[in-house]
Amino acid sequence: MAEIHSGICRVCPAYCQILAHVEEGKLVKVTGDKNDPYYHGYTCPKGRALPEQHNNPKRLLTCKKQNSTGGFDDIHSEAAMDEIAEKIQAIVAEHGPRSVAIYAGTGQVSSPVAPSVAVSFLMALGSPMHFTSSTIDQPGKHIAMAAHGLWSAGELNFNTADSWIIVGANPVISKASGAPGNNPAQRLKEAQARGLKLVVIDPRVTETAKRAYIHLQAKPGEDPTILAGLLNIILAEGLYDREFIDEDVDGFTELKQSVAKFTPEYVANRAGVDAKDLIKAAHAYAFAVGQQGKGGAVTMGTGPNMSLHGSLSEYLGYCLMSVCGYWPREGDKVTKPNVLLPAFEAKAQAMPPYKGWDYPDKMRVRNLSKTASGMPTAALSDEILLDGDGQVKVLICMAGNPMMAWPDQEKTYQAMQKLELLICLDYHMTATAELSHYIIPPKLSLETPATTQLCEGNKHYGYGLGFDEPYASYAPAIVNPPANSDVVEEWAFYYGLGQRMGLSLFIAAQAGWDQFQESQAGFAMLDMQHKPTTDDLHINLTANSRIPLDEIKKHRGGKIYAVDEKVQAKDLDFAGKLCVGNAMMLQELADVYEEDFIASQSVADYPFRLVCRRLNAVINSAGREVADTNLKPYNPAYMHPDDLAKLGLSDGDTVSIRSSHASIFGVVESDTTLLTGIVSMPHAFGGLPGKDDNKLLQIGSNTGKLTPVEKNYDPLTGIPLMSNIPVQIESMDLTKLW
Numbered sequence: 001m002a003e004i005h006s007g008i009c010r011v012c013p014a015y016c017q018i019l020a021h022v023e024e025g026k027l028v029k030v031t032g033d034k035n036d037p038y039y040h041g042y043t044c045p046k047g048r049a050l051p052e053q054h055n056n057p058k059r060l061l062t063c064k065k066q067n068s069t070g071g072f073d074d075i076h077s078e079a080a081m082d083e084i085a086e087k088i089q090a091i092v093a094e095h096g097p098r099s100v101a102i103y104a105g106t107g108q109v110s111s112p113v114a115p116s117v118a119v120s121f122l123m124a125l126g127s128p129m130h131f132t133s134s135t136i137d138q139p140g141k142h143i144a145m146a147a148h149g150l151w152s153a154g155e156l157n158f159n160t161a162d163s164w165i166i167v168g169a170n171p172v173i174s175k176a177s178g179a180p181g182n183n184p185a186q187r188l189k190e191a192q193a194r195g196l197k198l199v200v201i202d203p204r205v206t207e208t209a210k211r212a213y214i215h216l217q218a219k220p221g222e223d224p225t226i227l228a229g230l231l232n233i234i235l236a237e238g239l240y241d242r243e244f245i246d247e248d249v250d251g252f253t254e255l256k257q258s259v260a261k262f263t264p265e266y267v268a269n270r271a272g273v274d275a276k277d278l279i280k281a282a283h284a285y286a287f288a289v290g291q292q293g294k295g296g297a298v299t300m301g302t303g304p305n306m307s308l309h310g311s312l313s314e315y316l317g318y319c320l321m322s323v324c325g326y327w328p329r330e331g332d333k334v335t336k337p338n339v340l341l342p343a344f345e346a347k348a349q350a351m352p353p354y355k356g357w358d359y360p361d362k363m364r365v366r367n368l369s370k371t372a373s374g375m376p377t378a379a380l381s382d383e384i385l386l387d388g389d390g391q392v393k394v395l396i397c398m399a400g401n402p403m404m405a406w407p408d409q410e411k412t413y414q415a416m417q418k419l420e421l422l423i424c425l426d427y428h429m430t431a432t433a434e435l436s437h438y439i440i441p442p443k444l445s446l447e448t449p450a451t452t453q454l455c456e457g458n459k460h461y462g463y464g465l466g467f468d469e470p471y472a473s474y475a476p477a478i479v480n481p482p483a484n485s486d487v488v489e490e491w492a493f494y495y496g497l498g499q500r501m502g503l504s505l506f507i508a509a510q511a512g513w514d515q516f517q518e519s520q521a522g523f524a525m526l527d528m529q530h531k532p533t534t535d536d537l538h539i540n541l542t543a544n545s546r547i548p549l550d551e552i553k554k555h556r557g558g559k560i561y562a563v564d565e566k567v568q569a570k571d572l573d574f575a576g577k578l579c580v581g582n583a584m585m586l587q588e589l590a591d592v593y594e595e596d597f598i599a600s601q602s603v604a605d606y607p608f609r610l611v612c613r614r615l616n617a618v619i620n621s622a623g624r625e626v627a628d629t630n631l632k633p634y635n636p637a638y639m640h641p642d643d644l645a646k647l648g649l650s651d652g653d654t655v656s657i658r659s660s661h662a663s664i665f666g667v668v669e670s671d672t673t674l675l676t677g678i679v680s681m682p683h684a685f686g687g688l689p690g691k692d693d694n695k696l697l698q699i700g701s702n703t704g705k706l707t708p709v710e711k712n713y714d715p716l717t718g719i720p721l722m723s724n725i726p727v728q729i730e731s732m733d734l735t736k737l738w
């Protein structure tokens with residue numbers, strides 16, 4: 001008989017409430033929790049594969065140390081931490097603390113505990129070198145937020161919105177960037193039935209675009225043009241909220257002047273859309289202007305953020321919300337009140353702009369610095385490869401896979417091999433783990449206690465994350481790691497090093513962005529003698545929560561709490577405003593107008609554009625080891641059948657895909673949902689450069705190889721061109737190569 005425990009899936013930031021079926025201590029099945037008031041039983045294939053992930057025979061259950069032949073030997077975790085601590089101390093003594101870096105990838109979404117302790121470890125060491133995948137994802141969000149400011153009362157509610165624009169995101173598959181994560185397909189369907197006017201801008205008729213009132217199937221990379229065009233129509237026709245702008249928005253005149261050139265005809269010609277559709281989209285979006293509580297939002301995904309002008313696109317998205325006054329007003333219900341984060345006073349006023357870039361922590365290359373999005377990960381390989389003061393010699397890679405995910409795979413490969421010490425915290429043998437000196441496998445998600453705090457805290461990222469209800473859940477560890485395993489929770493690894501190195505680590509209660517600054521209350525030093533439990537750390541993290549964790553623990557499973565927060569009036573003497581006229585952003589827009597928009601040489605030599613895309617059953621490089629057999633082991637290069645016909649190609653043919661930087665192999669597959677001229681291909685496939693190229697049909701190929709990091713990058717965050725990459729496609733009979 002299986003016991004059934006409620007738990008939280010934390011494979012992706014949707015954080016679905018699940019039922020874990022356990023037999024004799026082993027996780028055997030995961031189903032949705034139909035009684036959950038927020039998720040209503042929703043799960044996806046990745047969550048349902050949690051038993052396969054936890055019980056995978058190939059899962060790493062002991063720490064590994066690389067031997068002199070490149071193979072791995074088992075090592076006890078305590079011995080591994082002894083050796084690693086000693087090595088780090090020696091390297092720091094010789095090269096200083098900046099020689100130690102941490103890279104935390106997507107897997108850290110599973111808990112706020114490890115990232116918090118990781119940051120504390122680096123701070124105690126005195127190293128600023130903390131990197132995450134955020135700066136190779138959608139770093140434009142943070143820059144735009146800083147340049148525009150935030151609205152203290154948060155955003156309007158998707159479930160009651162009248163119009164919504166989704167730019168280069170596919171939430172039905174990604175559960176991110178637009179529709180709420182608790183069953184995005186269903187939420188979109190309901191919204192459509194209710195009459196939501198959804199505008200989708202995407203070169204592909206995605207699962208999300210199928211639900212659109214208007215789908216602008218535009219060329220990739222033209223998002224700033226299209227968004228400026230929408231603003232121009234709205235401003236020229238007077239469809240904006242004059243009262244709101246007078247009261248709460250700066251920079252209106254500058255914005256109006258800057259977008260005036262982006263006429264419907266100009267935009268239509270440039271982006272390959274119909275001018276009438278553009279006008280219709282602007283009207284659909286702006287139709288609720290001036291009616292309190294009505295309106296919508298603009299949300300972006302990886303598409304615009306990876307096509308160079310991500311910050312500008314995100315910024316223009318904010319401008320569209322602010323000129324229409326699409327923010328909650330006094331008396332409206334707060335869409336995302338905190339539960340496990342501190343209570344806050346939602347006021348109908350701006351949190352004014354701030355400088356979110358050029359922070360004092362500098363990189364040694366390309367004049368890059370830390371920004372509100374973090375340290376520029378696209379420059380970390382350079383920091384490892386470039387000799388001299390400040391060179392990174394030690395990398396702790398936590399829940400990330402640089403060899404699959406970082407741009408410029410060849411450079412990443414050189415960097416990983418140059419490190420004096422590479423430590424990988426991962427549960428299976430990834431391409432990065434293969435190159436590591438030590439691999440420290442963690443407990444998996446259902447083996448550790450969990451709260452929904454991290455999901456809640458993501459609410460300002462514009463990812464459609466967070467809960468649009470006062471929802472929270474806590475789940476204790478549900479199963480133990482397999483017998484005889486020696487796995488180490490990620491936070492405990494940093495703690496173990498800290499103990500050995502004589503460091504004092506701390507943990508700070510999560511403040512939430514409503515408070516905007518780290519709260520000092522709830523800041524606790526960790527007891528470095530007596531090891532805390534993971535539950536203790538969750539208590540620290542939730543020290544300032546609106547509803548005490550103890551109360552949440554009383555309700556097993558998810559619950560919507562009785563928090564009925566209304567937006568309060570603006571403070572009497574408050575003069576702060578949102579800004580739609582940021583000079584740096586509007587200069588970038590002027591540059592976009594001036595640029596030779598279809599760089600003619602690119603078109604002649606590289607007639608196709610390779611764009612990003614995600615798969616339902618896996619998350620980036622993770623999950624393929626357990627995904628069901630319907631998933632192809634490789635990443636097809638999807639193209640329109642007309643393009644294939646022109647090139648004399650059919651489904652399954654092999655090709656070379658060449659950018660100005662490098663080339664990879666691909667297997668083409670026809671896809672009528674695409675614009676012609678596009679190659680749509682999932683990332684994070686393939687193996688090590690040069691080593692695994694002949695395994696195309698077994699493991700696919702790595703699109704990251706096509707992107708150089710030192711050309712075509714965002715000057716603030718360093719993110720290079722990772723979508724809309726000009727490529728040429730040539731038929732290639734690979735059987736002749738191998």
Ligand SMILES: Nc1nc2c(c(=O)[nH]1)N[C@H]1C(S)=C(S)[C@@H](COP(=O)(O)OP(=O)(O)OC[C@H]3O[C@@H](n4cnc5c(=O)[nH]c(N)nc54)[C@H](O)[C@@H]3O)O[C@H]1N2
Nearest residue numbers: 105106107133137399400401405425612620621622683704
């Ligand atoms: N060309 C191209 N490149 C891209 C992208 C693209 O669209 N195109 N997308 C970019 C984006 S958006 C991102 S976020 C990055 C992703 O960059 P990364 O995060 O570096 O890559 P992932 O493949 O997500 O690696 C996550 C790793 O975490 C491990 N993991 C999962 N859960 C846990 C856990 O609980 N604990 C531990 N210790 N490990 C865990 C997984 O096994 C996996 O190896 O890639 C970026 N790179």
Ligand SMILES: Nc1nc2c(c(=O)[nH]1)N[C@H]1C(S)=C(S)[C@@H](COP(=O)(O)OP(=O)(O)OC[C@H]3O[C@@H](n4cnc5c(=O)[nH]c(N)nc54)[C@H](O)[C@@H]3O)O[C@H]1N2
Nearest residue numbers: 168169170174220221301302303307611613614616619620
């Ligand atoms: N199932 C699943 N879920 C995931 C992930 C996964 O790998 N699998 N990854 C997770 C991660 S790390 C992230 S960051 C999120 C990302 O979530 P999303 O941003 O929703 O990612 P995608 O599904 O790749 O959607 C990007 C869309 O942008 C379009 N596009 C490409 N270039 C352009 C452009 O220049 N302009 C416009 N307008 N569109 C463009 C593509 O056609 C594609 O439909 O998803 C997360 N969730």
Ligand code: SF4
Nearest residue numbers: 009012015016044047
């Ligand atoms: S959507 Fe995300 S959180 Fe929900 S079941 Fe799938 S992987 Fe888990």
Ligand SMILES: [Mo]
Nearest residue numbers: 106133137138
């Ligand atoms: Mo991501």
